[in-house]
Amino acid sequence: MTNQDLDALYQEIILDHYKHPHHKGLREPFEAEVHHVNPTCGDEVTLRVHLDGDVVSDVSYDSVGCSISQASASVMTDLVIGRKVDEALAIHEEFLTLMQGRGSVEPDEDVLEDGIAFAGVAKFPARVKCALLSWMAWKDATAQVMEESH
Amino acid sequence: MLAGGYPLVYLDSANTSQKPQVVIDTMVDHLERHNANVARAMHQLGAEASEAFESARDKVAAFIKAPSRDEVIFTKNASEALNLVANTLAWATGDLAIGAGDEVVITEMEHHSNIVPWQLLTERKGATLRWFGLTDDGHLDLSNIDELVNERTKVVSLTWVSNMLGTVNPVAEIARRAHEVGAIVVVDASQAAPQLPVDVVAAGADLLAFTGHKVVGPTGIGVLWGRREVLDQLPPFLGGGEMIETVRMERSTYAGIPHKFEAGTPPIVEAVGLGAAVDYLSAVGMEAIHAHEQAVTGYALEGLATVPGLTVLGPLDPTQRGGAISFELDGVHPHDIAQVLDSRGIAVRAGHHCAKPAHARFGVQSSTRMSSYLYTTPAEIDALVEGLEYTRSYFKVG
Numbered sequence: 001m002t003n004q005d006l007d008a009l010y011q012e013i014i015l016d017h018y019k020h021p022h023h024k025g026l027r028e029p030f031e032a033e034v035h036h037v038n039p040t041c042g043d044e045v046t047l048r049v050h051l052d053g054d055v056v057s058d059v060s061y062d063s064v065g066c067s068i069s070q071a072s073a074s075v076m077t078d079l080v081i082g083r084k085v086d087e088a089l090a091i092h093e094e095f096l097t098l099m100q101g102r103g104s105v106e107p108d109e110d111v112l113e114d115g116i117a118f119a120g121v122a123k124f125p126a127r128v129k130c131a132l133l134s135w136m137a138w139k140d141a142t143a144q145v146m147e148e149s150h
Numbered sequence: 151m152l153a154g155g156y157p158l159v160y161l162d163s164a165n166t167s168q169k170p171q172v173v174i175d176t177m178v179d180h181l182e183r184h185n186a187n188v189a190r191a192m193h194q195l196g197a198e199a200s201e202a203f204e205s206a207r208d209k210v211a212a213f214i215k216a217p218s219r220d221e222v223i224f225t226k227n228a229s230e231a232l233n234l235v236a237n238t239l240a241w242a243t244g245d246l247a248i249g250a251g252d253e254v255v256i257t258e259m260e261h262h263s264n265i266v267p268w269q270l271l272t273e274r275k276g277a278t279l280r281w282f283g284l285t286d287d288g289h290l291d292l293s294n295i296d297e298l299v300n301e302r303t304k305v306v307s308l309t310w311v312s313n314m315l316g317t318v319n320p321v322a323e324i325a326r327r328a329h330e331v332g333a334i335v336v337v338d339a340s341q342a343a344p345q346l347p348v349d350v351v352a353a354g355a356d357l358l359a360f361t362g363h364k365v366v367g368p369t370g371i372g373v374l375w376g377r378r379e380v381l382d383q384l385p386p387f388l389g390g391g392e393m394i395e396t397v398r399m400e401r402s403t404y405a406g407i408p409h410k411f412e413a414g415t416p417p418i419v420e421a422v423g424l425g426a427a428v429d430y431l432s433a434v435g436m437e438a439i440h441a442h443e444q445a446v447t448g449y450a451l452e453g454l455a456t457v458p459g460l461t462v463l464g465p466l467d468p469t470q471r472g473g474a475i476s477f478e479l480d481g482v483h484p485h486d487i488a489q490v491l492d493s494r495g496i497a498v499r500a501g502h503h504c505a506k507p508a509h510a511r512f513g514v515q516s517s518t519r520m521s522s523y524l525y526t527t528p529a530e531i532d533a534l535v536e537g538l539e540y541t542r543s544y545f546k547v548g
């Protein structure tokens with residue numbers, strides 16, 4: 001690994017979100033709360049979802065972990081809060097594709113906004129799980145709310 | 151050389167050790183020239199393979215000063231050895247049987263491999279799992295030993311050297327108390343066998359486990375040593391070829407130790423590699439390895455103390471600890487530290503090192519761990535300290 005790779009991994013945007021995370025903290029109301037752990041490193045997130053009809057009204061979370069996992073949670077909340085659930089799920093898909101692309105996927109800034117900063121993470125297989133932790137937690141919690149409302 | 155042009159600085163030996171050429175050559179030679187199954191082949195190659203495999207057992211027995219070579223059982227790794235003990239104890243009858251009201255004592259600094267098997271055992275048998283707590287400076291809290299280890303205690307299982315805190319535990323002293331109340335003592339020597347001269351009898355162990363890949367041997371091979379009387383009382387673990395005396399359709403009778411616990415074709419070349427590994431360590435001398443480890447650890451503790459915001463978890467006196475040093479660095483997560491160090495060719499471990507309860511005890515979720523071994527040089531420690539300074543500047547802390 002070279003310094004350029006390191007800088008590609010730790011984009012300024014990522015470090016900014018890490019130092020000043022958005023939407024952090026657990027809030028009421030919420031319909032589902034999940035706790036996800038990365039068993040290999042111990043990173044943890046507790047995440048709540050509040051849906052208002054088919055809109056993601058709030059996503060709140062409490063987490064401990066590395067810069068990548070923390071920044072990813074922050075960016076994720078920016079991207080999904082205020083969207084329709086199916087739109088948010090589509091963004092989730094797009095982010096997942098980027099992360100699983102081993103560095104070969106060109107990210108779409110119109111869809112992923114600050115999320116494009118994670119393109120460099122995809123080249124570090126050990127860190128992809130960090131970037132996906134909160135996204136997976138959000139999807140899980142959202143699925144639980146949807147299930148209950150059916 | 152690694153990507154980026156940096157030489158490798160391998161400081162993850164507590165995770166797995168690098169292998170000397172003689173181990174690699176011995177394994178290649180075995181596969182090229184002596185490969186056959188053991189014990190069941192009636193031909194020359196079979197005899198050679200059996201001879202190589204059984205002589206590895208002799209070497210391991212000498213390495214740990216086992217009173218008898220038959221007390222050395224080959225397993226897949228330390229985890230399997232510990233699970234072998236916990237499982238066969240669950241099936242044991244007589245003195246060793248464990249039931250409701252009985253207690254098993256472990257410690258808060260165990261590797262998950264010496265926690266989970268005992269949780270499974272006590273849950274299955276309705277017994278109670280208890281543990282020694284830790285002091286703030288990373289030692290076992292022995293203040294309540296006489297209450298904790300009591301007449302209900304059937305097993306005391308503990309690590310000799312902690313893989314997270316580096317602490318060297320007073321195993322013989324704890325074993326004395328355990329034996330007073332009639333409990334058996336299981337020692338996890340996974341981190342001790344690489345660094346300390348091991349004498350299973352002097353340690354006071356009834357059973358002792360370690361893993362081949364941390365003593366410069368290959369993966370896929372571990373060792374369980376047990377006192378003959380204890381091993382004879384334990385029922386078989388896995389059933390299959392090699393572990394029997396005779397098999398009829400209704401029932402079988404079992405081989406004596408060690409074969410009773412070695413069902414199926416064993417990891418032959420791995421055992422041969424392990425034999426070469428322990429011979430290598432003995433030739434260097436375990437006293438010399440231990441002295442080197444203490445010197446490098448002392449040097450590392452001094453170097454780490456110069457890094458602002460760095461806190462070492464565990465004892466700070468190098469004479470009281472092994473070569474694994476876990477630490478925290480204010481403002482930078484262990485994952486990120488390991489990543490930046492890796493960009494400079496420095497390999498450390500980040501995470502909970504399979505010791506989540508020990509991390510929880512110190513209120514940390516994860517840590518960074520450097521671990522040295524007989525090949526580690528002071529220059530590599532210097533590279534780590536410089537790398538940590540660089541990490542602080544990269545993440546703009548301080």
Ligand SMILES: Cc1ncc(COP(=O)(O)O)c(C=O)c1O
Binds near residue numbers: 312338341
């Ligand atoms: C103290 C201790 N016990 C047990 C183990 C387990 O070893 P293995 O994974 O080879 O079974 C390790 C190593 O990871 C260890 O450090």
